[in-house]
Amino acid sequence: MNAEEMKRAAAARAAELVRDGMRLGLGTGSTARHFVAIVGEKVRAGLKVVCVPTSEATRLQAEAEGIPLTTLDETPALDLTVDGADELDDSLRLIKGGGGALLREKIVAAASRRMVVIADGSKHVDVLGRFPLPIEVNPFGLRATQEAIVQVLARRWPSAPLTLRRGTDGNPYVTDGGHFILDAALQRIDEPEALANDLVAIPGVVEHGLFLGLASGAVIATDGGLVELGQLG
Numbered sequence: 001m002n003a004e005e006m007k008r009a010a011a012a013r014a015a016e017l018v019r020d021g022m023r024l025g026l027g028t029g030s031t032a033r034h035f036v037a038i039v040g041e042k043v044r045a046g047l048k049v050v051c052v053p054t055s056e057a058t059r060l061q062a063e064a065e066g067i068p069l070t071t072l073d074e075t076p077a078l079d080l081t082v083d084g085a086d087e088l089d090d091s092l093r094l095i096k097g098g099g100g101a102l103l104r105e106k107i108v109a110a111a112s113r114r115m116v117v118i119a120d121g122s123k124h125v126d127v128l129g130r131f132p133l134p135i136e137v138n139p140f141g142l143r144a145t146q147e148a149i150v151q152v153l154a155r156r157w158p159s160a161p162l163t164l165r166r167g168t169d170g171n172p173y174v175t176d177g178g179h180f181i182l183d184a185a186l187q188r189i190d191e192p193e194a195l196a197n198d199l200v201a202i203p204g205v206v207e208h209g210l211f212l213g214l215a216s217g218a219v220i221a222t223d224g225g226l227v228e229l230g231q232l233g
């Protein structure tokens with residue numbers, strides 16, 4: 001299987017968890033895109049669900065698929081969210097936000113009774129951190145927030161590069177929430193909980209890409225077949 005086939009296979013397994021009447025969170029990214037497409041096929045075949053998209057990109061795809069959408073204001077509690085990840089470990093701790101959607105993804109995951117991660121095997125790691133950690137910040141006071149983050153990181157990563165994410169036009173990348181993203185190249189995060197606590201305490205940090213205690217299960221597609229972690233049902 002190539003990478004796209006693996007993503008599709010993981011998405012198809014997660015789609016088996018979807019039942020009539022469910023309130024679903026729809027993730028963002030190239031893996032979640034397969035899940036949204038499969039849900040779209042099921043909706044056109046008669047499945048009754050309402051969904052909250054985790055980004056404007058996913059909202060556009062879901063609308064094009066004819067998937068009924070709602071918001072967390074109308075539907076504040078969801079049954080299941082299915083989303084991709086940039087990295088996941090055996091304890092279902094994640095790094096997310098490579099596509100810039102971490103804030104809405106985390107809000108939607110936290111509003112869901114279950115969150116199932118879908119990924120190809122390349123995302124499954126022993127220790128988080130090879131993927132740069134996205135940190136979403138308010139544009140106001142960017143430089144001061146950046147320096148505060150550097151100081152916090154310096155306790156464990158004295159020289160970790162912290163880079164302002166830019167779009168293809170060279171301007172700072174702007175999230176759906178109107179924020180910027182700083183990517184921290186940490187290589188290895190041995191204590192993600194401690195780092196998460198430190199980051200949320202910094203004024204100006206809106207959210208970070210460590211998803212801890214949110215995922216209840218994962219479907220990982222490998223050349224040897226599907227590997228399931230945690231609880232899917």
Ligand SMILES: O=C[C@H](O)[C@H](O)[C@H](O)COP(=O)(O)O
Pocket residue numbers: 027028029030031032083084085086095096097098099100101102105
């Ligand atoms: O912001 C983006 C999301 O966190 C994605 O779920 C994550 O980047 C994984 O995306 P992909 O499935 O494209 O690797």
